[in-house]
Amino acid sequence: MAAAAPVNGRRRTLLQAAAALPLAACTKVPPPLPAGGWIGAAHERGHRLRGAIPVEGFDARGAAPRRASALVLGAGIAGLAAARGFARAGVDDVHVLELEDEPGGNSRGHAMGGIACPRGAHYLPQPQEPAHEVIEWLHEIGLLRHEAGRSVADERHLCHAPQERLWFEGAWHDGLLPPADPASGTQAQYRRLAAAVAAAPRFAIPSHRVAWTAAHETLDRQSFASWLDAQGLSDARLRWYLDYACRDDYGAASDEVSARAGLHYFGSRHGFHAPGQEQEPPEPVFTWPEGNAHLVRRLAQPLAERVHGGRVVLRVREERGGVLVLAGHGDALEVWRAGTVVIALPLFVAARVLESPPQALVQAAAGTTYAPWLVANLQLDAPLRARPGVPAAWDNVAFGSRMLGYVDAMHQSLRPVPGPTVLTAYAALARSERAALLAPDWAPWAERVLAELAPVHPDLRERVQRVDLVRWGHAMAIPRPGLRATAAARAALRGGRGRVRFAHADLAGYSIFEEAFTAGCEAAAAPCRCG
Ligand SMILES: Cc1cc2nc3c(=O)[nH]c(=O)nc-3n(C[C@H](O)[C@H](O)[C@H](O)COP(=O)(O)OP(=O)(O)OC[C@H]3O[C@@H](n4cnc5c(N)ncnc54)[C@H](O)[C@@H]3O)c2cc1C
Incomplete structure (x- = not known):
């Protein structure tokens, strides 16, 4: 836009x-x-869903609905990954409907004075094995290459040093961990947290590729802040850093997210390292001036004109032999008929547009903040x-x-x-x-x-x-305490072989590129049903 x-x-x-x-x-x-x-973002378009949604005459509207074998609703990372999946499987007429004028969702970019910049998501750490679909795609587009049996990143796309710095007491310091306060024993607390993270249960990205254990359940029931209190990890500098990490990755403070999410932040990626015990070299991070809009362009380009911007999905109805979709396009309404539809929208929007939503969707949407x-x-x-x-x-x-x-x-x-x-x-x-x-x-x-x-x-x-x-x-x-209660509902919405399928980072209960991309790939994994 x-x-x-x-x-x-x-x-x-x-x-x-x-x-x-x-x-x-x-x-x-x-x-x-x-x-x-x-x-x-064009909130006034999205807020059309707050009003009365036209249902009468939905199927009769327009003499001939537009047809597609596979139709993806939402051109965020999940939707674009799903469309790529169908296209790779040989489905030529996969189309994507997107509310905004441009694809990308939260990962879109912007430019000011000729300088590209992000609008939202801005980096992707080099993914680890459980995110194998992401790794495969990064190889396909040349951001990773095989070297001696390992995936190695193209350095031109990695964040240049220095990567991070912290403004603390009138000066910039390397990294984001506040310097230890000798008077309050910060360093000892940094070490204790590092040990606790190392001893925590296994975490992975995508998060559903690790089985829940009793230890995960216990961590899920409490907030990260209360877990830290119980561990005696109370140093003000450490707690500021952990609060920052939660707000940065989850959009909410450490007393609002679960201890499972707090530990997942470290355990699923780089661990936690006390000063003096840092990883060498640091975890590689892909970034671009326009942020993850670079990745959006690489996903959207092959789909070309099959991504239709400015389409507000208002209604989805599954019928015998196909799925009908009603979309607003400016003042006009369009009807599409598809063999398979992937709803790659936030769960609360999916629950609003789908007629007769399954109980799992109602439950998962109600459990998402x-x-x-x-x-x-x-x-x-x-x-x-x-x-x-x-x-x-x-x-x-x-x-x-x-x-x-x-x-x-x-x-x-x-x-x-x-x-x-x-x-x-x-x-x-x-x-x-x-x-x-x-x-x-x-x-x-x-x-x-x-x-x-x-x-x-x-x-x-x-x-x-x-x-x-x-x-x-x-x-x-926000991965709040108690997310486990909706885990079964979110799992039931993943993948799918039917005519209506779901894909969005919301299925993970928190939002990062790898979760969105994987959800999209899983939704397109089973062959699309004919219209
Ligand atoms: C400010 C910010 C910073 C972030 N930074 C990072 C980061 O650095 N790294 C990272 O990995 N993740 C980051 N994220 C998380 C980011 O959300 C995910 O990486 C990813 O973009 C989510 O993709 P998605 O497809 O699941 O969802 P979305 O981006 O929400 O995609 C859903 C799409 O559906 C469209 N839509 C909604 N309603 C309708 C409708 N009725 N009709 C048609 N279309 C509709 C939306 O416009 C959107 O394009 C950040 C998020 C934000 C908000």
């Missing part, structure tokens, strides 16, 4: 106010907000002044901040001298803030982002040319 035109009423007001002030009083006028505005997020893209005309400590990294986080830091779109560039760039700042919001995200006035949100970053970068305000904000009302599923 194109960037919104500058909505600069507030800036004008501030300038007029400044002009009216006597000179002596002008010294304290805050610098005006730069240009900016909201860009996607979503975190809202705000993403702010800040276009800078020149690099920010260097501050004490380690140099600029790709991911830059401030200790104690309510936000989750920012990534620098030009970090991956090979230019010899730093210049204009785009910083993408992330905030996981409280669920109570979701309604406020819909406010048309973007300025208070932009002010909030700039204020959060000001202590770290006092010159930010002078450098920012434009602020483009993305609101994600239902950004990601």
Whole structure:
């Protein structure tokens, strides 16, 4: 979707106010907000589902419904992976309907001043064996190659060093772990957490490829915060870091996610390493200036015009011999008839559009809670002044901040001298803030982002040319305590051999690329049924 035109009423007001002030009083006028505005997601299209959905005459609408052997609803990672799966199986007429103008869902990209930047998802760690479909695809598109029996990443696509840094007590530090406080024994607590993570039950990505054990069940019943309390892991710096990790991956704090999710964060990937015990070399991470929109392009390109943007799926009805889908396209309505339909939509949307949803879908949707997020893209005309400590990294986080830091779109560039760039700042919001995200006035949100970053970068305000904000009302599923209660329902929705199948990261109860991609592949694994 194109960037919104500058909505600069507030800036004008501030300038007029400044002009009216006597000179002596002008010294304290805050610098005006730069240009900016909201860009996607198109919530007003999605909210069509809140109104009455036309059902009468659904099947009679339009003389001849459009036909497809396989129809995928939603062009996020899961939907694109499902469509790829059918296409690889030889289904030529697989089509995808997507609400937004562009494919990608939460992994779409943006550009400001000719610089590509993410709108949401921005990295993919090099996947491990249980995510074998992802590994196979990364080989297919050349991001991995076989070397001495191992998968080796193409370094041109890996995050350049330095990868991460933390703003702590007036200086930048390497990595995201706060420096240990000798007075409170932080280092000893870091070591104890490392040992606890090593002793925890097995975790995997995708998460359903590890069987639940009694130990997983116990961890699932309690919050990560209460589990940490019970372990005596109370050091303030350690707890800030763990809270940050939960908000970053799950959109919610450590007292809202389960201990199973908290430990999964480390156990499914890189483990937890106390300072001095770090992995060598660090876990490879793929990233691009536009974030995971790079991966979206690689998935969507082969599907070409079979991805239909601007289609709001309103109704899905399974009938004898086929599935009918009603979609809004602008003011018009379209009817599609397909042999097999993959509903690659968030579960709460899937439950809303499917007539007579199965009990498993109703249960899984009711058991899923979503975190809202705000993403702010800040276009800078020149690099920010260097501050004490380690140099600029790709991911830059401030200790104690309510936000989750920012990534620098030009970090991956090979230019010899730093210049204009785009910083993408992330905030996981409280669920109570979701309604406020819909406010048309973007300025208070932009002010909030700039204020959060000001202590770290006092010159930010002078450098920012434009602020483009993305609101994600239902950004990601939160793996809250008690997720086990809906595990059977979510498992029942996976894969599928029937005419109506499901695919979305929500099936895992949390949201990352590998989960979405795998869910899509599984939905297309069984042959599609003829129409
Ligand atoms: C801010 C943010 C940052 C993230 N960062 C990362 C990251 O760095 N790495 C990572 O691995 N993951 C990250 N994630 C998680 C990300 O959600 C997943 O990686 C992945 O993109 C989820 O894909 P999906 O297909 O399951 O879901 P979605 O992206 O939700 O796709 C669903 C699609 O359905 C469409 N849709 C919804 N309703 C309708 C309708 N009625 N009709 C038609 N279409 C409809 C949507 O527009 C969307 O395109 C991030 C998420 C957010 C929000």
